[in-house]
Amino acid sequence: DIQMTQSPSSLSASVGDRVTITCRASQSISSYLNWYQQKPGKAPKLLIYAASSLQSGVPSRFSGSGSGTDFTLTISSLQPEDFATYYCQQSYSTPRVTFGQGTRLEIK
Amino acid sequence: QVQLVESGGGLVKPGGSLRLSCAASGFTFSDYYMSWIRQAPGKGLEWVSYISSSGSTIYYADSVKGRFTISRDNAKNSLYLQMNSLRAEDTAVYYCASAVAGWDAFDIWGQGTMVTVSS
Numbered sequence: 001d002i003q004m005t006q007s008p009s010s011l012s013a014s015v016g017d018r019v020t021i022t023c024r025a026s027q028s029i030s031s032y033l034n035w036y037q038q039k040p041g042k043a044p045k046l047l048i049y050a051a052s053s054l055q056s057g058v059p060s061r062f063s064g065s066g067s068g069t070d071f072t073l074t075i076s077s078l079q080p081e082d083f084a085t086y087y088c089q090q091s092y093s094t095p096r097v098t099f100g101q102g103t104r105l106e107i108k
Numbered sequence: 109q110v111q112l113v114e115s116g117g118g119l120v121k122p123g124g125s126l127r128l129s130c131a132a133s134g135f136t137f138s139d140y141y142m143s144w145i146r147q148a149p150g151k152g153l154e155w156v157s158y159i160s161s162s163g164s165t166i167y168y169a170d171s172v173k174g175r176f177t178i179s180r181d182n183a184k185n186s187l188y189l190q191m192n193s194l195r196a197e198d199t200a201v202y203y204c205a206s207a208v209a210g211w212d213a214f215d216i217w218g219q220g221t222m223v224t225v226s227s
Contacts, residue, residue: 032211032212034211034212034213034214036153036214042219043203043217043218043219043220044153044203044214044217045217046209046213046214046215049209049210049211049213049215050211050213053211055209055213055215056209087152087153089153089213089214091207091211091212091213094158094212095141095143095155095158095167096155096158096167096169097143097155097212098155099152099153099154099155100152101152102152102153
């Protein structure tokens with residue numbers, strides 16, 4: 001299985017901050033990398049697909065980059081509604097997809 | 109609107125069985141593969157099972173292989189997960205999900221149904 005490792009596991013930041021979350025794959029996955037946001041008690045929500053494509057309806061302050069094994073999710077200016085847990089997911093080995101362990105973004 | 113709604117979760121004893129259902133609406137269900145993904149309390153996301161659009165191709169995670177059975181009824185726009193020989197470590201919220209928009213990214217999720225395995 002392809003292992004996905006996110007860093008950091010948790011992060012404290014303030015409204016207006018620029019935040020970057022990193023995801024590393026255990027082998028090259030080209031651009032088959034997706035990012036999700038999950039709030040407590042809710043299903044995950046797709047933010048970014050194919051490493052850098054913004055899902056319809058997602059604010060432009062979210063962006064993704066990377067290819068191969070190293071990827072980043074950037075939030076350019078944190079808003080109060082962005083405090084949540086973020087997951088990366090590789091779809092290179094579909095249907096046996098795997099997720100990162102998650103990054104919890106908290107208010108400082 | 110595009111929607112997935114799970115049902116069938118609950119409390120079951122170790123070794124017991126449960127059948128989850130997922131009702132789809134707002135999109136052509138029979139055109140898309142479906143997956144079950146679970147999340148143990150306070151933990152991350154784990155892919156559980158996959159079924160192709162026609163139902164002819166099926167995959168399972170090693171953790172559930174031989175105990176869980178995925179199926180679908182395209183005439184009823186419904187997905188199922190039969191779970192047998194349940195263990196405490198199967199306790200989780202179970203989501204059905206679909207990658208309608210492409211790129212194998214799950215853009216449609218149900219609200220989840222909780223399965224608790226405890227004596």
